[in-house]
Amino acid sequence: MDNKLIKEMKGKDEIRRFYQFPLRGSEKVDMKGKSYYMIIQKLDEYGKPIQHRVKYPKTNIREKQCGNCGKTVGIEYFYTDSYNVSGYSHWCKVCCKKYMTQYTKEKKEEKMKEGKEFNDYKSSKEVENLINNDYNTFLSLIEGKE
Ligand SMILES: [Zn+2]
Numbered sequence: 242m243d244n245k246l247i248k249e250m251k252g253k254d255e256i257r258r259f260y261q262f263p264l265r266g267s268e269k270v271d272m273k274g275k276s277y278y279m280i281i282q283k284l285d286e287y288g289k290p291i292q293h294r295v296k297y298p299k300t301n302i303r304e305k306q307c308g309n310c311g312k313t314v315g316i317e318y319f320y321t322d323s324y325n326v327s328g329y330s331h332w333c334k335v336c337c338k339k340y341m342t343q344y345t346k347e348k349k350e351e352k353m354k355e356g357k358e359f360n361d362y363k364s365s366k367e368v369e370n371l372i373n374n375d376y377n378t379f380l381s382l383i384e385g386k387e
Contacts, residue, residue: 247277256282256290307333309340 248259259277260267267278283291306313308331319329320337330337 254284256284302327305329307336309336
């Protein structure tokens with residue numbers, strides 16, 4: 242069922258959106274005998290929506306067990322991951338890098354077999370940058386592999 246946006250009201254520092262059905266964080270309002278669910282999006286001084294970024298869960302863990310190699314190491318050896326309950330990636334950095342290097346190698350061989358140029362991840366440096374800068378892209382690569 243689609244939750245239709247009924248009405249949008251833009252103010253100086255907020256946008257009010259009214260929906261047909263309840264949403265997370267919505268407020269029920271009655272207008273002309275009908276009930277709507279209102280979401281208020283606050284705007285900053287430039288009129289841009291203020292994003293409420295999901296903060297990493299506050300955990301006091303100092304160590305974590307890697308889901309791949311099974312080693313328990315300090316959390317500095319894990320990537321932060323807002324999608325993970327613990328706030329850290331499931332695999333340690335070493336495993337992530339190892340996997341990515343292997344993945345790249347396989348991809349390269351695959352492409353070479355096909356007789357195509359391999360342009361995606363030319364060097365391990367690029368792979369490293371990818372993991373460091375864009376952990377989610379890396380995750381989608383792993384997930385997309387199966
Ligand atoms: Zn590991």
